[in-house]
Amino acid sequence: MTKAPAEVLRLRPVAAEDEAFLRKVYASTRATELAQVPWSAEQKAAFCDMQFTAQDTHYRANFTQAEYWVIERESVPAGRLYMERRDAEIHVIDIALLPEHQRSGFGTYLLKELMDEAAAEGKKVTIYVEKFNPALKLYQRLGYRHVEELGVYYLMEWLPAR
Template identity: 30%
Template sequence: MRNATGEWRTGATFLHHESVCADGEYCEEPGLNALIDLPESLKLTPARDTDQASLQALFRSARPHLEQVDLPPELALTLVQQQYRLQQVHYRERWPQHQVWLVERLHKVIGKMAIDESSSAIRLIDLVLFPEHRGQGVGATLIKALQAAAQAKNLPIELSVDRQNPRARALYLSLGFYTSRYSETQEDMKWHAGKRSPATSV
């Protein structure tokens, strides 16, 4: 982030990994967020239990088809809540150490990022912005910042994109991601600084 004088500064710690320091004791390596630079107007903050309403609203905003279900409002809300809980269970089972971050712009929640970091890759599990904040370059800014952090750690970024979301796919392609695998519903995509796309497996 830039400080008041316009200089770049780093944000709070994202994820830590223990390593052995010179004195033989365990210490923490810098987390991803220590390497992520964002404009001063954008901020990443850890999601807490008290943020569930915002997280569910973001989940719902990314699934307009749920709004089209012919159900009474209270049942439609129950359906959204059930789908959201299932997503969270899946995330915890597949990426037990993943972290969820709220994206704030001028102190207002406008989106979220869910990220998992391992020794072999950074996984962008989820990136969602409220509809009124899409198409303004925020997503690209977040991804570019993540790419810079991944490059500093010499790690690739992996993600999956819904094949019914051509807008997101086009954004990732424009930022240097390539498709590594297809399925009926998703494309697995990957980015690694300085490495060209290999032959795509279908």
Template identity: 30%
Template sequence: MTCSHDLRVRPALSSDREFFFEVRRAALRAYVEQTSGWDDAEQRITADKEFADLPFAVVEESGRPVGYACVIHQSEYDFVEEIALLPEVQGRGIGTHLLQGILRAAQRRGVPVRLSVFVNNPARALYTRLGFEVVRIEDPRMSMQWTPGNV
């Protein structure tokens, strides 16, 4: 399937907090359960703190929230803190579209893009396809980096 061209990314609002947690639970729970176990109460506390502290954005398709992204811009690199999409929209190119936009912005700035992903997350294949290379593996996570010029 292909990605709809009607995507919009907007800053997260305080009213998006519950949506943020529901997407995180739906998209990431299986990977967390396989590595360290999922405790809903603990995960909610962590999610609430991160939502308050980090620059999350909501991804909308045709006006409907379908996921979120968080990219932290440092002077020497951009860090993809997290991208999560509802399971029913995964595999349609939305994540690819988001990452390509992040990489284009980093290319313009001349900085690499870094991220960390669970070793058991199939998104690793997407990152590799887009030019990310493994920098380090510290089970249960893997650090990857994309370098400008690898678009």
């Protein structure tokens, strides 16, 4: 019998020793895109390292109240969830699962947990999603709507029932 997400998932704060894992998660989010460029594996790895560092620096500079979590599945690191609780919203800065943990209902479960928390507090949930991200369909299925377009991103918003 398959265990429910609540039985196997846990969030724990990111620690310094998680950096290599977080770089791996980041690289996995770029794999499809990088498969199209004629770079060597070393060049792709260097690019991902550089981009991870830039993204991490940006997040930490611009989301000063953020919470940085490692998503664990049965005590094994499976992904990351970065979020910021604000007065009127919960902003999902980033959520990513390694490919072997995708399409398992875990992302849906985590998002619904945030939506339940937001609903209980009368808040909305927001996230920026790349226009070509396959997870866009998940957000739409969960009731998020596109409220703004910013370059290659959509700002998606979920509102609690009134």
